[in-house]
Amino acid sequence: MTEPRTPKFLPLCHQKADRSIYFKNKPLPLCARCTGIFLGVLMLPFFHGSIIDPSILTLFLLATPTIIDGGTQYRGWRKSNNLLRLVTGFMLGSSLAVLVVITGRIIVYSI
Helix, strand or coil: CCCCCCCCCCCCCCEEEEHEEEEEEEEEEHHHHHHHHHHHHHHHHHHCCCCCCCCCCHHHHHHHHHHHHHHHHHHHHCCHHHHHHHHHHHHHHHHHHHHHHHHHHHHHHCC
16 A cells, blocks of 8 residues: 655645546646545536525435445445545535535525
8 A cells, every 4th residue: 555645735635646646647636535525616606506406405415425435435345446536526525515505595595
């Protein structure tokens, strides 16, 4: 197993080389799951513009696969792969965008 790299981008990401996506033989500064999370957050305009319904159900449906993937991997029940980490990370990031939109709407409607 490869040793973790020294954090250079964000201290919240472990940046393990074997869990990173490579571009031109160099690892991206974030692991696959964190890359997916950051890309998923970019979905915020689609939820804010109601192109996709930003509901509590949507939030939970988007977050659940990441919890399952990360939890079963952490427990050692199975091995994950970078594509699955990227996709579930994207879904988690999208759920965070939904959370921001829902929270913002609650604040605006409360005023």
